[in-house]
Amino acid sequence: MATINPYLNFNGNTEEAFNFYKSVFGGEFAVIQRFKDTPEADKVPDSEKEKIMHIALPIGNGNVLMATDALESMGHKTTLGTNFHLSISTNSEEETTKLFNALSAGGKVTVPLAQMFWGAFFGMCTDKFGIQWMVNFDTKTPQ
Known part of the structure; x- marks a missing residue:
């Protein structure tokens, strides 16, 4: 989980x-x-x-x-009070995709799911209620 x-x-x-x-x-x-x-x-x-x-x-x-x-x-603007995300660490790319797609439905994708240089399958979104999320699967960790 x-x-x-x-x-x-x-x-x-x-x-x-x-x-x-x-x-x-x-x-x-x-x-x-x-x-x-x-x-x-x-x-x-x-x-x-x-x-x-x-x-x-x-x-x-x-x-x-x-x-x-x-x-x-780099194009970022920090607003006190909304200067945080909830970061979800998942157990698989499949779980990452499932949670990311569900959280971003009706919201806004800010960083599409992709393999990142630090060794993770990662994406960022804001859900339909304005909560910012990061979803991350560390692909470098042995399963």
Whole structure:
């Protein structure tokens, strides 16, 4: 069965926020990816290459707090109050497709389901009630 975790969007201060969350919850970051280390790095202004593309902090019993710097230079706009997604981690591409199609029905697909450079089958949508979702199957994890 799928797991659901919060995914936060920040206006360039993700690293500061996550160092704070780490001080609150403890633990170590499971992942830190910077924009300079992505295939899209050439599209990012030099002043933003060190910003966080993806960060993950395991908290509690199997929960993961995740985030990104939503860069305006890449067409993103962060609005406080709606600066989050619910991220679903699935067990298969089939489950990913089923949940993504059901959640996006009557809503809006913002990133179509596709194989991504980080090794996941992934898509993003906003459901018909305005809730933002990320659906992710980690294809690099052995089954």
